[in-house]
Amino acid sequence: MKIIYHCYGGSHSSVIAAALHLGLLAKDRIPNETELMAIPYFDKTTNADFGSIRFMGKDEYNNEVYVLGKKNGGDRYSNLLRGIARILGEEEQLLAINCMNRVNMFMKMGGFSSRKMGLVSLGRPVVVQGSRKAFLELVNLVEITRLRVMHMV
Amino acid sequence: MNILFLGTSGVHHALIAANIYLKKPVADFNSISDFADLALESSGFPIYVGEDKQGNQVYSLGVGDVEMAQKSIEDLRNVLGRSANDLVVKSVSIKGEKLMALLNHIPASLGGRLWHRLIPALILKSQLKAIYRNIEQ
Numbered sequence: 001m002k003i004i005y006h007c008y009g010g011s012h013s014s015v016i017a018a019a020l021h022l023g024l025l026a027k028d029r030i031p032n033e034t035e036l037m038a039i040p041y042f043d044k045t046t047n048a049d050f051g052s053i054r055f056m057g058k059d060e061y062n063n064e065v066y067v068l069g070k071k072n073g074g075d076r077y078s079n080l081l082r083g084i085a086r087i088l089g090e091e092e093q094l095l096a097i098n099c100m101n102r103v104n105m106f107m108k109m110g111g112f113s114s115r116k117m118g119l120v121s122l123g124r125p126v127v128v129q130g131s132r133k134a135f136l137e138l139v140n141l142v143e144i145t146r147l148r149v150m151h152m153v
Numbered sequence: 154m155n156i157l158f159l160g161t162s163g164v165h166h167a168l169i170a171a172n173i174y175l176k177k178p179v180a181d182f183n184s185i186s187d188f189a190d191l192a193l194e195s196s197g198f199p200i201y202v203g204e205d206k207q208g209n210q211v212y213s214l215g216v217g218d219v220e221m222a223q224k225s226i227e228d229l230r231n232v233l234g235r236s237a238n239d240l241v242v243k244s245v246s247i248k249g250e251k252l253m254a255l256l257n258h259i260p261a262s263l264g265g266r267l268w269h270r271l272i273p274a275l276i277l278k279s280q281l282k283a284i285y286r287n288i289e290q
Binding site: 002004050051052053064066068070071072073075076077078079080081082083084085086087088090093094 | 155157195196197198199210212214216217218220221222223224225226228229230232233235239240
């Protein structure tokens with residue numbers, strides 16, 4: 001199965017969710033800045049990455065985990081991906097997860113400053129702080145997703 | 154094979170392009186099935202338009218950012234182990250496409266027929282040749 005976590009930029013919440021799913025981050029402890037920055041793609045994407053489905057790894061059940069930045073696509077983007085998978089006869093092979101409902105204002109402001117404005121030294125501490133605040137929400141989202149995957153397989 | 158016509162609105166120019174490709178009549182926009190159906194548009198799912206003589210399934214889809222969505226769709230096609238032999242994505246671009254996408258966001262209660270049908274119809278009428286050119290490319 002292919003699992004795609006998506007958010008605005010594909011740089012913060014979706015990347016943390018994918019890292020949690022893959023066990024790259026511990027679920028029972030809020031990560032520090034060094035641990036967050038060690039996640040592939042975390043606060044490192046550019047405008048050219050919008051729309052690209054990027055591979056993050058395989059989980060213990062051999063499911064492939066990806067991340068995607070889709071701007072303001074919202075839940076509609078999940079339907080777009082599902083619709084394309086359906087056309088190709090692969091709908092049951094795909095799970096698209098919108099992470100935006102777990103994103104707080106700090107993540108939005110910090111992410112915008114760091115990625116969109118290029119003000120990394122200003123935005124990164126804010127987005128890291130926001131990511132730490134949202135961490136348990138993202139753990140919850142990933143737990144729900146993993147249960148859904150177990151039911152689908 | 155599947156053919157997907159992609160535009161800023163899946164119930165206006167992309168839909169007309171799909172109908173032209175299928176050689177269906179498009180002179181009267183209001184007679185085109187699903188034209189200006191914003192409930193369908195807002196779902197985000199591709200809209201099935203028909204089948205061509207070769208048995209290819211033809212769809213229309215509206216997205217905010219066509220370039221970004223085309224990238225996602227082609228990436229997803231590859232992730233699912235498929236190729237351009239399974240799904241061809243054809244973007245349809247005309248003048249006024251961003252305005253039409255904006256008009257789609259105006260609630261129907263604020264004069265939906267005007268914003269979603271009449272003004273787009275005026276734009277589309279002036280851009281019909283451009284839509285034909287898009288298909289010929």
